Amino acid sequence: KIDAEIRIEPKDQMPEAYRKTLVRQISQHAHSEVVGMLPEANWVTRAPSLKRKQILLAKIQDEAGHGLYLYSAAETLGVSRQQMIDDLHSGKAKYSSIFNYPTLSWADMGSIGWMVDGAAILNQIPLCRCSYGPYARAMVRICKEESFHQRQGFEILLVLSQGSPEQRAMAQESINRWYWPAMMMFGPSDTDSSNSEQSMKWRIKRFSNDELRQRFVDMIAEQIKVLGLQVPDPDQKWNEERGHYDSGPINWDEFWNVVNGNGPCNKDRLDTRRKAWEDGAWVREAAVAYADKKEKRQSEASRVEAA
Numbered sequence: 001k002i003d004a005e006i007r008i009e010p011k012d013q014m015p016e017a018y019r020k021t022l023v024r025q026i027s028q029h030a031h032s033e034v035v036g037m038l039p040e041a042n043w044v045t046r047a048p049s050l051k052r053k054q055i056l057l058a059k060i061q062d063e064a065g066h067g068l069y070l071y072s073a074a075e076t077l078g079v080s081r082q083q084m085i086d087d088l089h090s091g092k093a094k095y096s097s098i099f100n101y102p103t104l105s106w107a108d109m110g111s112i113g114w115m116v117d118g119a120a121i122l123n124q125i126p127l128c129r130c131s132y133g134p135y136a137r138a139m140v141r142i143c144k145e146e147s148f149h150q151r152q153g154f155e156i157l158l159v160l161s162q163g164s165p166e167q168r169a170m171a172q173e174s175i176n177r178w179y180w181p182a183m184m185m186f187g188p189s190d191t192d193s194s195n196s197e198q199s200m201k202w203r204i205k206r207f208s209n210d211e212l213r214q215r216f217v218d219m220i221a222e223q224i225k226v227l228g229l230q231v232p233d234p235d236q237k238w239n240e241e242r243g244h245y246d247s248g249p250i251n252w253d254e255f256w257n258v259v260n261g262n263g264p265c266n267k268d269r270l271d272t273r274r275k276a277w278e279d280g281a282w283v284r285e286a287a288v289a290y291a292d293k294k295e296k297r298q299s300e301a302s303r304v305e306a307a
C-alpha cells in the first residue's frame with residue numbers, strides 16, 4: 001500500500017514498529033503545539049495594542065486546536081490521551097526544543113511567527129502526504145493556519161524594521177537569538193538522525209532533516225533582505241555551484257542539552273503544563289459528570305417512551 005501511495009487507515013493491519021513510530025512522532029508534535037503556546041502567552045498582557053493582542057490570542061488558540069487534532073490523530077493508533085499527557089508530564093515524551101527558549105521582547109512574537117512557524121511549515125507541508133491518513137489530513141488545515149501565522153510574524157518584524165532605531169535594534173536582537181534554535185527544530189543532522197531512514201521508507205517523512213533545514217536557510221536568507229536586517233551567521237554565503245546558501249556550523253551540544261531537558265526554560269515549561277493540568281481537573285470532572293447526567297436523562301426518556 002505504501003509503495004502504491006495508498007494511505008494507511010486506523011483499522012488497517014500495520015507493523016507494530018510503524019504504529020509506535022507514528023505514536024512517537026504525532027504525540028511529540030501534539031505536545032509541541034501545546035507547550036508552544038507558553039512562550040507566546042508571556043506577551044498577551046503586554047502586546048503593544050488591542051489589535052496585536054487579539055491577533056496573538058487568536059494565534060495561540062490555533063496552536064491549542066492543532067494540539068487537539070494531533071492528539072486525536074494519535075488516539076486512532078490505540079494510545080490514550082491520558083497516557084500521552086502522562087508521558088509529557090513525566091518528562092518521558094519529547095516536544096520541540098524551540099519552546100524551551102524565553103521570549104524577552106515583543107519582537108520575539110515576530111521572530112516566532114516568521115522563523116518558528118516558518119520552519120514548522122517547511123517540515124509539515126510534506127507531512128500532508130504522510131502515509132498515515134489521519135496524520136496527513138490533520139496536517140492540511142494546520143499548514144494553512146501556520147502560513148497565516150508566519151505572515152503575521154513577518155509583518156510584526158517589518159513594522160519594527162521600519163520604525164525607530166530602537167525598534168530596528170530590537171528586531172535584529174530577537175532574530176539573533178531565534179535563528180539558530182529555529183535551525184535546530186529540524187532535528188539532528190542526517191548522519192545522527194536515528195529515525196529518518198526508516199521513517200522515509202515508510203513515507204512518514206518525505207525529506208531528510210538536512211534537506212528541510214537547507215530550504216529554511218534559503219527561505220530566510222531571501223526574506224530577511226526585505227527587512228533589511230542580517231542573519232546571525234557570518235559564514236552564510238550563496239553557493240553558485242549548489243544553487244543554495246552555505247551555512248556555518250550548528251552548535252549540536254546546545255541542541256542535545258535542550259532536548260535532554262537542560263535548556264533555559266525546560267523546567268518552567270513542564271511545571272506550567274503540570275499545573276495547568278492539575279488546575280483544570282475540575283473542568284474535566286464537570287464535563288464527565290455532565291455527560292453522565294445527559295446520558296442518564298436520555299436513557300430514562302427513551303424508557304418512558306418505550307413504555
Ligand code: FAQ
Nearest residue numbers: 029032033036095096097120184185186187193194195196
Ligand atoms: N526537539 O531521528 P530524529 C510548531 C529528537 S510544531 C526535540 O531525526 P525524527 C508549531 C527526536 O524526537 C514543532 N527533540 O527524529 C508552533 C528523536 O528522539 P526520540 C514540532 C528532537 O522524529 C509554532 C531524536 O531527537 N514539529 O512549531 C528535535 O525522525 C509556533 C533523533 O531525531 C513537529 O513535531 C527537536 N527539534 O525527526 C507551535 C513536526 N529534533 O523520539 C507554537 C513533526 C529531533 O527517538 C508556536 N515531527 N528530536 O526519542 C517531525 O517531523 C520529526 O519528528 C522531527 C525529528 C523532524 C522533529
